[in-house]
Amino acid sequence: MHHKIKMEAVPGPDQLKTAAIPELEPSPALADAELEAANPLLIKKARQKQTVLVTGHAGFIGFHTAKALLERGNKVIGFDSMNSHYDTRLKRERLGMLEEIAKATGSKYHTVRADLCNSTELNECLETYKVQRVIHLAGQTDKFLSNENATDCVQNNINSFVSLLEACRNFKIHHLTYASSHAVYGAGFQKPMSERDSANHPQRLDAATQRACELMAHSYSHQFNLPTTGLRFFSVYGPWGRPDSVLFAFTKRILEGKPIQIYNDGSNTRDYTYVADLVEAILRASDTPAERNPFWLVEAPDQASSSAPWRILNVGNSKPVSIEELIAALEKALECTAVKEFITGPILEKSESCADVTALVQATQFRPDTPIEKGIAEFVAWYRTYFQM
Helix, strand or coil: CCCCCCEEEECCCCCCCCCCCCCCCCCCCHHHHHHHHCCHHHHHHHHHHCCEEEEEECCCHHHHHHHHHHHHCEEEEEEECCCCCCHHHHHHHHHHHHHHHHHCCCCCEEEEEEECCCHHHHHHHHHHCCCCEEEEEECCCCCCHHHHHHHHHHHHHHHHHHHHHHHHHHHHHCEEEEEEHHHHHCCCCCCCCCCCCCCCCCCCCHHHHHHHHHHHHHHHHHHHCCEEEEEECCCCCCCCCCCCCCHHHHHHHHHHEEEEEEECCCCEEEEEEEHHHHHHHHHHHCCCCCCCCCCCCCCCCCCCCCCCCEEEECCCCCCCCEEEHHHHHHHHCCCCCCCCEEEEECCCCCCCCCCHHHHHHCCCCCCCCCCHHHHHHHHHHHHHHHHHC
């Protein structure tokens, strides 16, 4: 079979080089019967040997997830279109780091530059590398960009996900874990937000597409017995983050002595999740495929599970932080005082968020708990080093 996949090795931030497709290796996964007979430690080791496709691995969360997989011994296939929604230099440097980590750990790592909507390249990738699990972190989550170009948002989120679902179905992927967002709760949510609450009134287009993806995943889980887990992320931050985020903007302006603009009165609260906590949750969720809920009832349907192997899990810190508290943590880490400018801004969604992570803890035995002060200090240390400030 002739493959047309564009393979890239990334030695540094300036250039992506084409490399030949390596020889295939036999799948190291244990058969289901063997896994069932094994003890939990052997199951964990077996899953760490599996080949995992990570979409969006040049992005913030995708990079950290691929990094953690490589460090623990998984074979990682990164899949990214390298779009220019923000400076691609940062993306290239992340890929360069993944190359170095793979060399240092001896883990197998290959990167594919392609669009998920190109089903031919996606299918060839899954077949070539005998992918067993997929962690889908690609997508368009910028609320302003989504509103400005609805067609791109639908293409990047919905069309690409349908392409991925079809590929996972055809290649009998063991488990598809994918990113969603707390923004799907939209209007009328309860606090703390529970996966069992309704998520049928999203207020943003990108959130509406993410909710659509959750429902499409259920359809594939039901029809084709494809295990899927949707993870609703709550305001993720940390080193190597997106340069268009508010944390980057605040840090830059504080260091430059320029005013930072705070919408409304600064009392809005968010559930901020440190990226290391998020990645731990992603890996644990991916390691434990979704199963059918034997107690699911049509008469009283659980919104977070199903009679199909499908589930939704919140991933958050469960400790809401106000903008004022976030700025205070930044000031402490930077050893600088912020110049604040309060302005009236648009309200695109509810200003409060707080995750109920009961289901996450039950499914993964893990609860995100990094305090905002510690997470911000880690971010600031990286920021100063990266930008030499």
